[in-house]
Amino acid sequence: xxxxxxxxxxxxxxxxxxxxxxxxxxxxxxxxxxxxxxxxxxxxxxxxxxxxxxxxxxxxxxxxxxxxxxxxxxxxxxxxxxxxxxxxxxxxxxxxxxxxxxxxxxxxxxxxxxxxxxxxxxxxxxxxxxxxxxxxxxxxxxxxxxxxxxxxxxxxxxxxxxxxxxxxxxxxxxxxxxxxxxxxxxxxxxxxxxxxxxxxxxxxxxxxxxxxxxxxxxxxxxxxxxxxxxxxxxxxxxxxxxxxxxxxxxxxx
Numbered sequence: 233x234x235x236x237x238x239x240x241x242x243x244x245x246x247x248x249x250x251x252x253x254x255x256x257x258x259x260x261x262x263x264x265x266x267x268x269x270x271x272x273x274x275x276x277x278x279x280x281x282x283x284x285x286x287x288x289x290x291x292x293x294x295x296x297x298x299x300x301x302x303x304x305x306x307x308x309x310x311x312x313x314x315x316x317x318x319x320x321x322x323x324x325x326x327x328x329x330x331x332x333x334x335x336x337x338x339x340x341x342x343x344x345x346x347x348x349x350x351x352x353x354x355x356x357x358x359x360x361x362x363x364x365x366x367x368x369x370x371x372x373x374x375x376x377x378x379x380x381x382x383x384x385x386x387x388x389x390x391x392x393x394x395x396x397x398x399x400x401x402x403x404x405x406x407x408x409x410x411x412x413x414x415x416x417x418x419x420x421x422x423x424x425x426x427x428x429x430x431x432x433x434x435x436x437x438x439x440x441x442x443x444x445x446x447x448x449x450x451x452x453x454x455x456x457x458x459x460x461x462x463x464x465x466x467x468x469x470x471x472x473x474x475x476x477x478x479x480x481x482x483x484x485x
Contacts, residue, residue: 233258234280234388234420239289241279248287249275250444257437262414262421264431267441267463273424275444277390280422281312293387307334311381315393317373319365324357324376327365331383351379355409371402378409382417389413391423395430407434428460428479 235256242248250272257263265273278284280291282298291298293309301309311331319327328351332344352361355375360368365376374394381389391410395403411434414421425431431438432455440447440454440463447462448454460468460479468481 233292233294234263234422235292235295236276236280237290237292239276239279239286239291241275241284241286241289243275243284248444250279250441252289253439253441253444253446254289255437255439255446255449257420257422259420260415260418261436262410262423262434263437263439264435265422265424265439265441266428266431271441271463272444273441274392277312277392277422277424280388280390281310282306304334307384309386310388310390311384311386312390313374313377313381313392313394315396317370317377319368319373319376321364321366323362324365324368325352325361327376328352328357328361328379328383331380334384347385348383351382355379355382369402370397371399371405374398374402374406375409378406378413382413387419389419389421391421393424393426395425395427403430410434429477432477432479 233256237254239250239253240248241250253276255263265276267273275284279286298306298309325348328348329340329344332340332347335344352358355378357375357379360372365373368376395406398406407430410421410423413419425434432452437449437451438455439449440459442463448459457468457470464481466481468479471478
């Protein structure tokens with residue numbers, strides 16, 4: 233579970249990007265941050281990752297304040313998959329093993345090896361585990377980044393626009409893995425996605441953001457034309473067919 237309580241955060245002493253926001257994503261849930269560029273999505277992620285220090289408010293993981301954790305301890309609770317994955321010139325197996333660094337005790341243990349071997353099998357990466365990660369396709373790099381993140385055995389998994397550089401085949405594969413990992417490992421996932429149809433499909437909770445403030449927060453019931461208009465200042469129509477939605481925007485006259 234991740235709980236954000238009255239968070240205000242920014243990049244200098246005078247400017248706040250997010251203002252007194254609060255929300256909670258429970259175990260086994262995917263929380264989707266939705267908003268325009270500059271709405272505060274990245275600031276929230278960077279605050280969770282401790283890349284920027286909040287001006288006020290608190291962030292809890294399983295009732296533990298992340299500010300009370302060392303960098304090594306925090307790495308056992310939170311892992312991150314960035315939008316633009318840059319891989320080192322190392323075999324895939326070694327890259328995934330890097331996720332075990334917070335657990336190293338002078339050397340790689342048999343448990344570390346078993347965890348990495350199991351993840352490689354689970355994500356079906358056996359065919360590329362000896363290949364150099366920097367030479368992989370974009371979709372393969374994303375899957376390796378996820379494998380490395382899972383190897384940290386986190387409580388919280390953070391994704392920043394993970395599908396933005398993928399073709400449709402790899403987008404579907406990645407979406408299914410995010411759903412599977414979140415549900416089967418019972419972790420909390422926080423994700424930003426520009427594709428609103430995909431956001432609705434994958435999300436359990438939604439945080440609608442505008443100018444650093446939360447417009448609405450909740451389950452699929454808050455995914456409405458009204459909230460989308462407030463968020464993006466554009467009229468839209470939502471058409472629901474069974475469990476899927478189709479969103480069409482039009483400029484306001």
